[in-house]
Amino acid sequence: MAISVFDMFKIGIGPSSSHTVGPMRAGALFVTELRNQNRLHSVERIEVRLYGSLSATGIGHGSDRATVMGLMGEWPDQIDPGQVNQRIDALRADNQLMLAGEQAITFVWERDMCLLNENLPYHPNGMTLCAYGKTGEVYEQTYYSVGGGFVIDAEQAASGVLDNDTTVLPYDFFSGAQLLKLCKTHGMSISELMMANEKVWRSEEEIREKIMVI
Known part of the structure; x- marks a missing residue:
């Protein structure tokens, strides 16, 4: 998920x-x-x-x-x-x-x-x-x-199936350590990697708009 x-x-x-x-x-x-x-x-x-x-x-x-x-x-x-x-x-x-x-x-x-x-x-x-x-x-x-x-x-x-979501993220991780390793491997900051993942669901413009609402 x-x-x-x-x-x-x-x-x-x-x-x-x-x-x-x-x-x-x-x-x-x-x-x-x-x-x-x-x-x-x-x-x-x-x-x-x-x-x-x-x-x-x-x-x-x-x-x-x-x-x-x-x-x-x-x-x-x-x-x-x-x-x-x-x-x-x-x-x-x-x-x-x-x-x-x-x-x-x-x-x-x-x-x-x-x-x-x-x-x-x-x-x-x-x-x-x-x-x-x-x-x-x-x-x-x-x-x-x-x-x-x-x-x-x-x-x-x-x-036991809490969500039927089958979305595949470009940078999948399950811990902070995995996140940092992905950033190092791909030469990305945390914010850049997270933006790439979020763009699976919506455009960058929509992402920034929703962040500003929060």
């Missing part, structure tokens, strides 16, 4: 990449999948189940609020952090969540936000999202926030 600089350095809402950014991404991925399956508009209620560390420290790290904002269609690099508390307060006042920003559903915080004192098998940062319609469950998925804002689903966890 090839990892870009922009996989490691992310713009995201704090305070925690594992407990805040990851859960928001999980919520957003969930509603994206509902939309892809043409099930979004059949959803009437969603239940959030936070396990392990997400349950134990989730309120302090905003895991509960981050998950809900993801369900509302927000992504960590695009959301306005200053609006989060106001939007959550409004949701809790009227028990209504705008799913993916377009489908109004009932969400009763005390009923639908479940903090469970148990761990899922793969990782302590586990969460399950369940969507229900008129006739019962519409879709369910379990996600794990595995660090650095990276999120995998239950199928990825079970298969």
Whole structure:
């Protein structure tokens, strides 16, 4: 699996990449999948189940609020952090969540936000999202926030294949020592070598623009 600089350095809402950014991404991925399956508009209620560390420290790290904002269609690099508390307060006042920003559903915080004192098998940062319609469950998925804002689903966890990426980098390395050796062998600085690798995914102009945004 090839990892870009922009996989490691992310713009995201704090305070925690594992407990805040990851859960928001999980919520957003969930509603994206509902939309892809043409099930979004059949959803009437969603239940959030936070396990392990997400349950134990989730309120302090905003895991509960981050998950809900993801369900509302927000992504960590695009959301306005200053609006989060106001939007959550409004949701809790009227028990209504705008799913993916377009489908109004009932969400009763005390009923639908479940903090469970148990761990899922793969990782302590586990969460399950369940969507229900008129006739019962519409879709369910379990996600794990595995660090650095990276999120995998239950199928990825079970298969051991965390990413199907087959990108081949011109200068592949797995340690700092290998990186320095490549630089010496090819007469390149670290920044030159990293730029060459990043250009596998995007142009130099795009790379510099994204760096400046960060």
